[in-house]
Amino acid sequence: MLNIPPRVLHGPGPSPVAPSVLEALAKPCIGHMDPVFMQVMNEVREMLQQVFQTENEMTLACSGTGSAGAQMLMDNLVEPGDTCLIGINGVFGGRLTEKAKRAGGVVTNMTAEWGQVFDQGAIIEKVNELKPKLVAFVHAETSTGALQPFDKLADAVHANGGLLAMDCVTSFSGLPVKIDEWGIDAAYTGTQKCLSCPPGLGPVTLSERAMHKVQNRQSPVNSWYLDLNLVGNYWSGSRAYHHTAPVNMNYALHEALRLVLEEGLEARFARHQAVHEKLKAGLLERGFTYASDPENSLPMLNLVNIPEGVADEAAIRKRLLDEFNLEIGGGLGALAGKCWRIGIMGHGARDENVEMILDSLDKVLG
Amino acid sequence: MLNIPPRVLHGPGPSPVAPSVLEALAKPCIGHMDPVFMQVMNEVREMLQQVFQTENEMTLACSGTGSAGAQMLMDNLVEPGDTCLIGINGVFGGRLTEKAKRAGGVVTNMTAEWGQVFDQGAIIEKVNELKPKLVAFVHAETSTGALQPFDKLADAVHANGGLLAMDCVTSFSGLPVKIDEWGIDAAYTGTQKCLSCPPGLGPVTLSERAMHKVQNRQSPVNSWYLDLNLVGNYWSGSRAYHHTAPVNMNYALHEALRLVLEEGLEARFARHQAVHEKLKAGLLERGFTYASDPENSLPMLNLVNIPEGVADEAAIRKRLLDEFNLEIGGGLGALAGKCWRIGIMGHGARDENVEMILDSLDKVLG
Numbered sequence: 001m002l003n004i005p006p007r008v009l010h011g012p013g014p015s016p017v018a019p020s021v022l023e024a025l026a027k028p029c030i031g032h033m034d035p036v037f038m039q040v041m042n043e044v045r046e047m048l049q050q051v052f053q054t055e056n057e058m059t060l061a062c063s064g065t066g067s068a069g070a071q072m073l074m075d076n077l078v079e080p081g082d083t084c085l086i087g088i089n090g091v092f093g094g095r096l097t098e099k100a101k102r103a104g105g106v107v108t109n110m111t112a113e114w115g116q117v118f119d120q121g122a123i124i125e126k127v128n129e130l131k132p133k134l135v136a137f138v139h140a141e142t143s144t145g146a147l148q149p150f151d152k153l154a155d156a157v158h159a160n161g162g163l164l165a166m167d168c169v170t171s172f173s174g175l176p177v178k179i180d181e182w183g184i185d186a187a188y189t190g191t192q193k194c195l196s197c198p199p200g201l202g203p204v205t206l207s208e209r210a211m212h213k214v215q216n217r218q219s220p221v222n223s224w225y226l227d228l229n230l231v232g233n234y235w236s237g238s239r240a241y242h243h244t245a246p247v248n249m250n251y252a253l254h255e256a257l258r259l260v261l262e263e264g265l266e267a268r269f270a271r272h273q274a275v276h277e278k279l280k281a282g283l284l285e286r287g288f289t290y291a292s293d294p295e296n297s298l299p300m301l302n303l304v305n306i307p308e309g310v311a312d313e314a315a316i317r318k319r320l321l322d323e324f325n326l327e328i329g330g331g332l333g334a335l336a337g338k339c340w341r342i343g344i345m346g347h348g349a350r351d352e353n354v355e356m357i358l359d360s361l362d363k364v365l366g
Numbered sequence: 367m368l369n370i371p372p373r374v375l376h377g378p379g380p381s382p383v384a385p386s387v388l389e390a391l392a393k394p395c396i397g398h399m400d401p402v403f404m405q406v407m408n409e410v411r412e413m414l415q416q417v418f419q420t421e422n423e424m425t426l427a428c429s430g431t432g433s434a435g436a437q438m439l440m441d442n443l444v445e446p447g448d449t450c451l452i453g454i455n456g457v458f459g460g461r462l463t464e465k466a467k468r469a470g471g472v473v474t475n476m477t478a479e480w481g482q483v484f485d486q487g488a489i490i491e492k493v494n495e496l497k498p499k500l501v502a503f504v505h506a507e508t509s510t511g512a513l514q515p516f517d518k519l520a521d522a523v524h525a526n527g528g529l530l531a532m533d534c535v536t537s538f539s540g541l542p543v544k545i546d547e548w549g550i551d552a553a554y555t556g557t558q559k560c561l562s563c564p565p566g567l568g569p570v571t572l573s574e575r576a577m578h579k580v581q582n583r584q585s586p587v588n589s590w591y592l593d594l595n596l597v598g599n600y601w602s603g604s605r606a607y608h609h610t611a612p613v614n615m616n617y618a619l620h621e622a623l624r625l626v627l628e629e630g631l632e633a634r635f636a637r638h639q640a641v642h643e644k645l646k647a648g649l650l651e652r653g654f655t656y657a658s659d660p661e662n663s664l665p666m667l668n669l670v671n672i673p674e675g676v677a678d679e680a681a682i683r684k685r686l687l688d689e690f691n692l693e694i695g696g697g698l699g700a701l702a703g704k705c706w707r708i709g710i711m712g713h714g715a716r717d718e719n720v721e722m723i724l725d726s727l728d729k730v731l732g
Binding site: 001002005006007011017020022025027028029031032035067068070075095098102192199200221222223226241243244245246247248251252254255258327332 | 367368370371373375377379380382386388389392393394400401406429431432434436437441461465468469556558586590592607608609611612613614615617620621687693
């Protein structure tokens with residue numbers, strides 16, 4: 001039988017999972033067409049709508065990880081020849097670009113320094129010039145901790161006949177994600193960040209405008225598995241069998257969402273902010289410096305420079321893991337070897353966890 | 367908190383899950399790059415190799431359901447313009463065709479009556495005539511219970527420069543699937559059939575010949591998420607981060623595979639056969655007739671005609687579910703409303719379950 005150590009997860013995700021979520025995960029498996037499971041799916045959709053702050057009917061948990069959710073949106077929303085405007089200020093904007101290109105999109109990129117964000121006015125200017133069919137930016141760059149403002153973009157995108165898409169993998173349920181108020185047409189997230197559910201599902205939401213595009217494509221979606229014309233019918237409408245949903249993972253997501261709504265969105269956002277501030281104060285006190293733009297940083301993901309004098313950063317992280325069961329994240333892409341990423345997400349956003357992180361750092365660095 | 371009834375799962379899958387698999391599923395989540403999780407992945411691969419009866423290095427659990435595994439193989443193995451020969455004798459051959467076409471394949475179909483299988487000589491003749499780049503058939507048609515012989519095809523396929531692919535979703539770990547001996551280049555399965563693990567992963571295996579094709583494609587794989595050039599590096603080789611694997615689902619698969627190998631493949635196959643015979647005898651005794659070819663039927667999936675006099679078959683299945691917590695499957699596609707599918711898979715392939723199925727049928731039909 002598997003012997004799994006009790007890690008304390010403070011990297012970029014997965015995050016610590018609440019006991020009741022693991023308990024839900026292990027409930028008896030039932031059929032993917034069972035009326036009881038249909039009810040679970042309905043409740044998952046309704047709770048996702050509340051956290052996405054949307055009334056979008058097409059809100060569901062894609063049967064793959066957050067990256068599958070991203071793939072689903074690009075596969076469905078991009079047709080061969082479609083002009084796309086995609087921002088790259090970290091790893092995940094680059095991945096969106098790659099997915100859009102493979103779907104046949106003609107992509108123009110805006111780029112910013114890793115850790116920085118884009119001025120919304122500059123994006124709007126580019127949108128007016130390019131009139132892209134799809135505009136996609138990353139709300140919360142998991143590779144850098146940057147938080148992209150998103151509230152002013154929709155009018156320009158829509159006036160030019162386009163759709164606005166958002167990666168909110170790391171912000172979802174830890175920061176406001178106002179799909180309807182901001183006019184977002186499509187967004188995807190993962191379960192293993194602020195939701196504190198194990199990885200394995202990719203919640204997505206699409207507006208009617210986005211679904212109009214999907215339903216009126218000239219060419220079929222490349223992926224049968226991720227085709228929202230088919231998957232959508234399984235999640236609502238005709239309930240036609242498409243694939244066998246990951247039943248138990250949906251139980252876990254159900255419980256994770258229930259915990260989010262029981263706490264309340266505003267209280268949850270405030271908790272993430274307060275615990276972030278405690279962590280930040282402790283890190284600054286110890287001489288750490290932040291590598292991200294202080295005006296536009298995520299509370300739940302702290303990008304810090306590796307302290308001077310640390311020759312082998314991977315060895316430090318290995319000691320944290322081996323000696324304290326503590327996981328923090330290394331840098332990704334251009335930041336590999338330069339930064340650490342310390343996550344404070346969901347069930348792990350707690351004062352005692354901050355103390356544990358700081359104590360452990362003291363011991364391995366001191 | 368979710369209230370899930372204790373269903374007894376005897377449809378076409380999911381199947382009853384062993385308690386220790388649920389226990390493994392609920393073990394603490396750890397990071398997807400944690401050395402302990404890398405070890406879990408290694409062991410999952412090694413155990414999958416044993417059950418696939420292969421030495422293929424490229425053996426892994428695709429981070430989606432069995433349908434994602436099918437999508438992964440078609441996306442990676444089919445390039446635009448590739449000639450494909452695909453058999454359709456049920457729903458799943460049709461789905462393979464659809465996926466191959468969306469990947470740009472030029473598909474020729476062989477068709478057989480639903481419930482019947484293809485003569486291998488006739489397939490070989492067609493292969494010699496068409497010289498297809500990809501030949502794909504369904505080993506175990508989950509929609510009909512037909513068992514396609516596969517042992518004589520590889521030489522002709524390879525001699526004509528093609529690859530041989532197989533759907534073994536329902537047969538895997540309940541019947542011999544001899545990847546290397548039969549010369550299969552690519553196969554996919556699901557976790558929720560004879561493995562008796564919840565749905566959510568799609569084990570696949572690919573030969574070196576198949577990976578040579580994947581690594582030398584002229585065009586990129588449509589799907590970034592399912593690109594085996596990237597996913598393969600995460601599962602072995604460089605271990606480069608690609609996506610966040612469904613960590614807990616891999617624990618469950620690990621335990622399900624451990625149980626398979628603890629029992630032993632031959633003993634497990636014999637158990638499925640013996641329990642099938644018991645069920646079949648009981649069904650025939652009650653006047654049921656089988657709808658599948660008796661010479662080429664799956665032991666783990668019994669396709670029976672709906673008894674004469676049953677006006678509303680869905681109502682009978684609803685009563686089985688509501689009154690006895692028993693799930694059996696309705697017909698799919700062309701067989702909807704005409705047949706029932708009674709699964710005897712994995713942890714559910716037990717004498718007492720057969721008695722429970724027969725007793726419940728007696729009560730609702732008697």
